Amino acid sequence: MYFLNKNMNKHEGIIRCLSLTMIVIASGLFISIPFFKSAKIEKLDKHESASCMPNLDHLCRSDVTERRWKYIVIHHSATTKGNAARFDYYHKKKKGWEYGLAYHFVIGNGSFSGDGEIEVAERWKKQIHGAHTANMNCNHVAIGICLVGDFENGGTPTENQFGSLVGLVQYLSRKYNIPSSNILEHKHIHQKATACPGKNFPFAELKMRLQQIASKSSNHKEL
Numbered sequence: 001m002y003f004l005n006k007n008m009n010k011h012e013g014i015i016r017c018l019s020l021t022m023i024v025i026a027s028g029l030f031i032s033i034p035f036f037k038s039a040k041i042e043k044l045d046k047h048e049s050a051s052c053m054p055n056l057d058h059l060c061r062s063d064v065t066e067r068r069w070k071y072i073v074i075h076h077s078a079t080t081k082g083n084a085a086r087f088d089y090y091h092k093k094k095k096g097w098e099y100g101l102a103y104h105f106v107i108g109n110g111s112f113s114g115d116g117e118i119e120v121a122e123r124w125k126k127q128i129h130g131a132h133t134a135n136m137n138c139n140h141v142a143i144g145i146c147l148v149g150d151f152e153n154g155g156t157p158t159e160n161q162f163g164s165l166v167g168l169v170q171y172l173s174r175k176y177n178i179p180s181s182n183i184l185e186h187k188h189i190h191q192k193a194t195a196c197p198g199k200n201f202p203f204a205e206l207k208m209r210l211q212q213i214a215s216k217s218s219n220h221k222e223l
């Protein structure tokens with residue numbers, strides 16, 4: 001009897017212990033579900049922003065009267081990683097540039113912002129001239145777009161980055177009536193020599209993709 005009771009007690013103990021474990025696991029799950037869920041949503045949003053073109057009308061809206069932009073200049077960051085905040089810090093604190101981030105737009109490569117994510121600088125929102133070339137005449141009328149990456153030393157833009165660049169340049173050139181001849185690489189600007197945006201930047205392909213989009217939309221209008 002004593003043996004039986006002892007066994008029963010033992011079983012009861014195990015059952016109690018198991019129930020307690022189940023309760024702990026269940027409450028743990030209950031508590032963690034929202035965290036898992038929000039993490040998943042955040043990841044999805046990041047993925048979506050990388051693979052789908054955002055609403056550029058919304059993204060490129062500015063707080064003030066727009067400048068008369070005449071050129072678009074493409075840059076690389078000459079770093080393998082980065083994002084707008086990091087470059088802004090560097091330009092503001094290390095270079096001492098009044099308005100910080102020299103560019104109007106930064107397109108991420110998945111290091112510190114999404115792969116293909118377009119970040120809009122305060123400089124654009126306030127329609128302040130760029131600081132992205134050493135030629136101030138150019139900076140006053142040129143929109144500066146920087147792709148995160150070093151395309152001079154082996155790197156190339158990611159597919160998402162390049163897709164975002166094509167979309168953004170197409171949107172801005174149409175909005176401000178900027179001809180294809182005024183879409184330039186930084187090294188085209190008359191200033192001290194620079195390799196920017198690097199020898200691996202596929203500039204000819206950019207021009208070709210823009211041309212394809214333009215001819216598609218003009219064919220569409222004719223129909």
Ligand SMILES: [Zn+2]
Nearest residue numbers: 075076186196
């Ligand atoms: Zn540059």
